[in-house]
Amino acid sequence: MSVLYPTLYLCIYGVFSNLRPSEPFLTAYLMGPDKNLTEAQVVSEIYPIWTYSYLALMFPVFLATDFLCYKPVLLLQATSFVVTYVILAKAQGLRTMQLLEFFFGLATASEVAYFSYIYSVVEPAHYRRVTAYCRSAALFGSAAGSLTGQLLLALAQVQLVHLVWVTLASAVVAFVPPWFLPMPKRSLFFHKKPVKVTARQCDYSGALIEKVDHKGPQDNEDLSTVSPSSEETSRSYDLSEVLKMLLADFLHCYRRGPLLAWSLWWALATCGHFQVVNYAQALWEKIRPSSExxxxxxYVETLSTLLGAVAALLVGHLPVRWTVWGELALCALSLFMAACVLVMGTLKSIWLCYGSYVFFRTTYMLLITVATYEIASSLDMQRYALVFGVNTFVALLLQSLLTLVVVDSVGLGLDIFTQFYVYGGYFALISAVFFIAGLCKLATRRHSDQEVLSTSPADTDST
Incomplete structure (x- = not known):
C-alpha cells in the first residue's frame, strides 16, 4: 500500500497535467482572432521566452526540489499550469503572452519533481516499475490531450478558445492529487537517508557506498571503528556541501568515455528536438493556414507520441550492440532526422510535413530511450538526476544560443522556412560528429585486435 497510493496519485497527476487539448493548436490560437498576434510576434518575441525561462530556472528549481523534498515543487508546478492557462484564456497582448511563457517555463523546469518524487517514498526494488507507470501516464495524457483537441475541433467544430478552457479544466483537476501525496522525509542530496558505510566511501555524495552485512562479533567490532554514527550520516547538508557533492559526482561521471558520448548526443539532439517541436506549428500554419x-x-501529435512510445518499448528487443555500433547508429539516424527536417522546410507540402514530423519525433524517442538506458546502466540511482539534469541544462543552453541567433528578433530573426534549413543543417552536423567518432572507435578497436593477434604466437611459444 505504501507503493500503491503515491504511484496512483502521481499517475493521475501525470495524466491530467499533460492532457492539453489546446497545445497542438497554440500557434493558430495566438495568431487567430482570439489573440490577433502576428507571426513575427509569436515566433520571435513570445516563444523564445519559454526557452530562456526554462534555462534560467532549471538549476534553482533542481536545488529547491531536493531541499524542499519534492512535494512543494510539485504543487508549484500544478499552480504554474493553472496560472498559464488562465492567462491564455483571459488575457490579451504581447506582454501577457510573454508572462504566460515564463510561467510555462517554470512549470517545465519543475518536471524534475514529478520524475524524482517517487524515488523518495518507495524502496529501490520498485524503482523500475513505478518509473514505467509515471512515464506512461505522462505519455498517455499527452496523446489523449492531442486526440481530444483534434476530435473536438473536427467533429464538434468547437472554437479554439474552448480547447483552452478544457485544458484549464484539466490543469485544475491536476492541481488536486499532489495534496494527497505523502511528504517525503529524505532526498538525494540535502536530506540523505541514514546508512551505515565503510571507510571506503569514495566521494561527497555517498553514491558509491559499500554496504556490508555483518554476522560475527569481529565484524561488529570493525563496524564500530570504521562507520560514522547514524546521527552523522542522517544529518541535513547545507548548500555549499551539496554543491561540493554535485561537483564531485559531475567529475566522477563525465570522465567515462561511453557516458560522455551518449550525453553529448543527448544534449545536441535534445536542443534540436526542442527547436523543431516548438516551431513546427508555425511552419504548418504558414503552409496550411488554420483560417482557411x-x-x-x-492527429499528428497523437500519432508521433504513440509511435514514439512504441519505439521506446522496442529498444529492449532490438538486436543491436549499442556499445559497439552506438556512434555509427547515432550518425545514421541523426542524418535521417536531418533529412526529415529539411523535407519539412523545403517541399512545403503539409502532408509531407506532417509525415516527416512523425518520423522525426519517433526516431528521437527511440534514440533518447537508448541514450537514457546506456547512461543509466553505468550509474547508480543517486546520480540519475544529476547526469540527466546536466544533459538537459546543456541542451537548453545550446537551444538558448540557437534561439537568440536564429529566431529572436534581437538576432537574425529568420523566417520560419529558413529556420528549418538551419535545423536540418544542425542535425547533419551532429551526424558528421558521430560519423568521425564512430570511425575513430572502429580504428582503435581494430588496432587493439591486431595487437592481440600479434602477441598471441609469442605467448603460445613461451608455453
Whole structure:
C-alpha cells in the first residue's frame, strides 16, 4: 500500500497535467482572432521566452526540489499550469503572452519533481516499475490531450478558445492529487537517508557506498571503528556541501568515455528536438493556414507520441550492440532526422510535413530511450538526476544560443522556412560528429585486435 497510493496519485497527476487539448493548436490560437498576434510576434518575441525561462530556472528549481523534498515543487508546478492557462484564456497582448511563457517555463523546469518524487517514498526494488507507470501516464495524457483537441475541433467544430478552457479544466483537476501525496522525509542530496558505510566511501555524495552485512562479533567490532554514527550520516547538508557533492559526482561521471558520448548526443539532439517541436506549428500554419483550412495538428501529435512510445518499448528487443555500433547508429539516424527536417522546410507540402514530423519525433524517442538506458546502466540511482539534469541544462543552453541567433528578433530573426534549413543543417552536423567518432572507435578497436593477434604466437611459444 505504501507503493500503491503515491504511484496512483502521481499517475493521475501525470495524466491530467499533460492532457492539453489546446497545445497542438497554440500557434493558430495566438495568431487567430482570439489573440490577433502576428507571426513575427509569436515566433520571435513570445516563444523564445519559454526557452530562456526554462534555462534560467532549471538549476534553482533542481536545488529547491531536493531541499524542499519534492512535494512543494510539485504543487508549484500544478499552480504554474493553472496560472498559464488562465492567462491564455483571459488575457490579451504581447506582454501577457510573454508572462504566460515564463510561467510555462517554470512549470517545465519543475518536471524534475514529478520524475524524482517517487524515488523518495518507495524502496529501490520498485524503482523500475513505478518509473514505467509515471512515464506512461505522462505519455498517455499527452496523446489523449492531442486526440481530444483534434476530435473536438473536427467533429464538434468547437472554437479554439474552448480547447483552452478544457485544458484549464484539466490543469485544475491536476492541481488536486499532489495534496494527497505523502511528504517525503529524505532526498538525494540535502536530506540523505541514514546508512551505515565503510571507510571506503569514495566521494561527497555517498553514491558509491559499500554496504556490508555483518554476522560475527569481529565484524561488529570493525563496524564500530570504521562507520560514522547514524546521527552523522542522517544529518541535513547545507548548500555549499551539496554543491561540493554535485561537483564531485559531475567529475566522477563525465570522465567515462561511453557516458560522455551518449550525453553529448543527448544534449545536441535534445536542443534540436526542442527547436523543431516548438516551431513546427508555425511552419504548418504558414503552409496550411488554420483560417482557411481544417488542420490536423492534433492527429499528428497523437500519432508521433504513440509511435514514439512504441519505439521506446522496442529498444529492449532490438538486436543491436549499442556499445559497439552506438556512434555509427547515432550518425545514421541523426542524418535521417536531418533529412526529415529539411523535407519539412523545403517541399512545403503539409502532408509531407506532417509525415516527416512523425518520423522525426519517433526516431528521437527511440534514440533518447537508448541514450537514457546506456547512461543509466553505468550509474547508480543517486546520480540519475544529476547526469540527466546536466544533459538537459546543456541542451537548453545550446537551444538558448540557437534561439537568440536564429529566431529572436534581437538576432537574425529568420523566417520560419529558413529556420528549418538551419535545423536540418544542425542535425547533419551532429551526424558528421558521430560519423568521425564512430570511425575513430572502429580504428582503435581494430588496432587493439591486431595487437592481440600479434602477441598471441609469442605467448603460445613461451608455453
Amino acid at each position: 483550412y481544417l488542420i490536423y495538428n492534433g
